Amino acid sequence: MAEINAKNIGLRGVTVADSKVSMVDGVNGRLIYRGYKITDLAQEASFEEVVYLLLMGRLPTADELKATVDFMRQNRPLPPEVVGMLELRDKKADTMDVLQSAIAALSDADPDLNGTERKDRVQSALRLIARTASVLATWYHIRQGEPAPTIDTEGSHAEAFLKALWKKQPSEQEAKLVDVLLVLHAEHTFNASTFAVREVASTRARLYPSVAAGVGALSGPLHGGANSRVMQMLREIGQLENVEPWIRKRIEANQRVMGLGHAVYKTEDPRAQILRKVAESTLKGTRDQRWFDLALRVDEVSRRLLQEIKGIALYPNVDFYSGGVLNALGLPDELFPAFFAVSRVSGWCAHYIEEELAEAQPKAALYRPRANYTGRSCGPQGCQFIPIEDRGAGCPCGDPLNSCEEELAAKAI
Amino acid sequence: MAEINAKNIGLRGVTVADSKVSMVDGVNGRLIYRGYKITDLAQEASFEEVVYLLLMGRLPTADELKATVDFMRQNRPLPPEVVGMLELRDKKADTMDVLQSAIAALSDADPDLNGTERKDRVQSALRLIARTASVLATWYHIRQGEPAPTIDTEGSHAEAFLKALWKKQPSEQEAKLVDVLLVLHAEHTFNASTFAVREVASTRARLYPSVAAGVGALSGPLHGGANSRVMQMLREIGQLENVEPWIRKRIEANQRVMGLGHAVYKTEDPRAQILRKVAESTLKGTRDQRWFDLALRVDEVSRRLLQEIKGIALYPNVDFYSGGVLNALGLPDELFPAFFAVSRVSGWCAHYIEEELAEAQPKAALYRPRANYTGRSCGPQGCQFIPIEDRGAGCPCGDPLNSCEEELAAKAI
Numbered sequence: 001m002a003e004i005n006a007k008n009i010g011l012r013g014v015t016v017a018d019s020k021v022s023m024v025d026g027v028n029g030r031l032i033y034r035g036y037k038i039t040d041l042a043q044e045a046s047f048e049e050v051v052y053l054l055l056m057g058r059l060p061t062a063d064e065l066k067a068t069v070d071f072m073r074q075n076r077p078l079p080p081e082v083v084g085m086l087e088l089r090d091k092k093a094d095t096m097d098v099l100q101s102a103i104a105a106l107s108d109a110d111p112d113l114n115g116t117e118r119k120d121r122v123q124s125a126l127r128l129i130a131r132t133a134s135v136l137a138t139w140y141h142i143r144q145g146e147p148a149p150t151i152d153t154e155g156s157h158a159e160a161f162l163k164a165l166w167k168k169q170p171s172e173q174e175a176k177l178v179d180v181l182l183v184l185h186a187e188h189t190f191n192a193s194t195f196a197v198r199e200v201a202s203t204r205a206r207l208y209p210s211v212a213a214g215v216g217a218l219s220g221p222l223h224g225g226a227n228s229r230v231m232q233m234l235r236e237i238g239q240l241e242n243v244e245p246w247i248r249k250r251i252e253a254n255q256r257v258m259g260l261g262h263a264v265y266k267t268e269d270p271r272a273q274i275l276r277k278v279a280e281s282t283l284k285g286t287r288d289q290r291w292f293d294l295a296l297r298v299d300e301v302s303r304r305l306l307q308e309i310k311g312i313a314l315y316p317n318v319d320f321y322s323g324g325v326l327n328a329l330g331l332p333d334e335l336f337p338a339f340f341a342v343s344r345v346s347g348w349c350a351h352y353i354e355e356e357l358a359e360a361q362p363k364a365a366l367y368r369p370r371a372n373y374t375g376r377s378c379g380p381q382g383c384q385f386i387p388i389e390d391r392g393a394g395c396p397c398g399d400p401l402n403s404c405e406e407e408l409a410a411k412a413i
Numbered sequence: 414m415a416e417i418n419a420k421n422i423g424l425r426g427v428t429v430a431d432s433k434v435s436m437v438d439g440v441n442g443r444l445i446y447r448g449y450k451i452t453d454l455a456q457e458a459s460f461e462e463v464v465y466l467l468l469m470g471r472l473p474t475a476d477e478l479k480a481t482v483d484f485m486r487q488n489r490p491l492p493p494e495v496v497g498m499l500e501l502r503d504k505k506a507d508t509m510d511v512l513q514s515a516i517a518a519l520s521d522a523d524p525d526l527n528g529t530e531r532k533d534r535v536q537s538a539l540r541l542i543a544r545t546a547s548v549l550a551t552w553y554h555i556r557q558g559e560p561a562p563t564i565d566t567e568g569s570h571a572e573a574f575l576k577a578l579w580k581k582q583p584s585e586q587e588a589k590l591v592d593v594l595l596v597l598h599a600e601h602t603f604n605a606s607t608f609a610v611r612e613v614a615s616t617r618a619r620l621y622p623s624v625a626a627g628v629g630a631l632s633g634p635l636h637g638g639a640n641s642r643v644m645q646m647l648r649e650i651g652q653l654e655n656v657e658p659w660i661r662k663r664i665e666a667n668q669r670v671m672g673l674g675h676a677v678y679k680t681e682d683p684r685a686q687i688l689r690k691v692a693e694s695t696l697k698g699t700r701d702q703r704w705f706d707l708a709l710r711v712d713e714v715s716r717r718l719l720q721e722i723k724g725i726a727l728y729p730n731v732d733f734y735s736g737g738v739l740n741a742l743g744l745p746d747e748l749f750p751a752f753f754a755v756s757r758v759s760g761w762c763a764h765y766i767e768e769e770l771a772e773a774q775p776k777a778a779l780y781r782p783r784a785n786y787t788g789r790s791c792g793p794q795g796c797q798f799i800p801i802e803d804r805g806a807g808c809p810c811g812d813p814l815n816s817c818e819e820e821l822a823a824k825a826i
Binding site: 032088089104388 | 427443448450453472473477480494535539605617795801
């Protein structure tokens, strides 16, 4: 049996496919979508423009962008059956479970699914991206026992989302802040959720079940839970004067400061820099400036103390600032990963199309790795099957659905 | 940038983790669940016994099996909200989309999800395994415009499933046939769907979103569609006297005979042998013997002609016989993958528990492979962002949501 190569653990060093969708250059702190720097895109392009870029491989002309925006607008409203399904859910349901279930159900109302052209895939993707935001905004109200909001078919994606969420028109600046958040989170090459989407797509599954797998992966706290942990930390710290003693204690106890450092970026996460700047100007003078000021102070103090006490440089990642911003937008912490999905669904769709249409190498490779069997073994003939009436006593703990650790170990010869 | 190692394609040669759940020995045609040969399990153990084995790592005592059967029986009925959600679906919805969505929704009604003991995971798994069968049987009726069936809380899992499907009591032999089918399809180490479950589980996502990802992967025709293609082939052949000319023509045209050969088994798939034997005795003398006789003839003729014309030995895989059997049970072809899921959910749950509780090496490794960026590149500074008003003409085809192949290639410098 092949041994697990240390570098295979979690597939870390393993290059599994080519991709033209995006590139992360962790050493230089660069994130590239289809050739373009995230810093340019966040400043110059709308989310819809970035969606076009991700799905089509190039920036749209004015006419192409208009067609994209129009298509997304028209497709924003949810089929009434899906709203009905949201209304049937337990009000305490996990929002990511609700989103996953709704996306799988949205499959029914997509007239382009059986098409065979690239354009059919792009239309399905635009429809799904438009509706994912509507699912979150609708569920936000339904879970509070309120009626489903009307979904606007005018304005930008960010604007319509906020309008559905707040049931009132957002300011231009507020919509811009959400637009930037959406652009920043849209794509990040092969991470756990994107790889889940591609794994499912590699079986030639359709768009919706593939993206639903991505939602499942993003529901895991190791993947989609970082910004809510930052928000928890800020709440725990509570006020500006607590920052220095709180952070010092934490660092001296060798505990992590949430939102600092990144698995890939060795320098500052470029998204964090952009978000700090945009959030600073949008939140200035509002009641939400408080959380943002607290985040700024934590950022400054942590960097200083980490250098001073540990001699290491750690920079804030995108999650560090997104928590405070989402909180300012009125989203409760437990909905943060779903907002992440509202943006990332665009990258998932781009990867789905690339995988399904084999637009990068290798072609048609269903992902099926090996496992190294380390379980019970009784030689080439397998273990002897003992009929139930002849089996000895069960687990010493006496609980029929429990297995003592020692017992599991002893039986696995 | 790292190049894709040829053996990494589709992760084929790559060992990503240890696992104690099962082992496939393709060379000798052996499939082992937790140390036990599939041939012994299919003959001697019920599906519930195998479920216990997969989840708990050892065969149950009589008391343990009784507790397992009782727990599954009590948990078979679906929450009324989930039945309501099935009733809201389009009658033409894809059954795998329905199943994926329902499984994500079943998460709401699991009181053990927030538990931290191994036993909590096992109970969630037993509940989900019990209910997956109920979802399929319920949807089977709802999609035909009939009322949802009553789910029996007596009898075996196989018996209750058939009773809900047929709305009448199956014979002991019929229930046994389904039981064997369930045992044979329960587990098959790291395949595309199981790996999707583990990929999602590696983010510490909960059981339901992880298993829902597996359903997504199984919905892909490259993974879950083989037995319905066998059934299509049998229908196309139509009758015994057509077998030889049909197969000869196919082989001479270098086309595949569906259900022959397997990516892993180099000799006969042990599951195919068992299924042929059990199906033969169950279907003898029924009106469904016809499809089975046809399959037997295709098996015999294909082996002979492949040897004669191509000089190669190919053996039938489990899908070769399961299509005819599922057809005999009254399942339409498009529901075959969902039946596969009703069985495989047990293996998925075993892998979920192993991954989540790190019961095999490596511990806590979120799966995140690398991609090799082959997209547009304009050097270290990225491509220059051109404002929308200054961008040139779009795709020569003039369609705003289309990209000509040549254009895509030209733009990706």
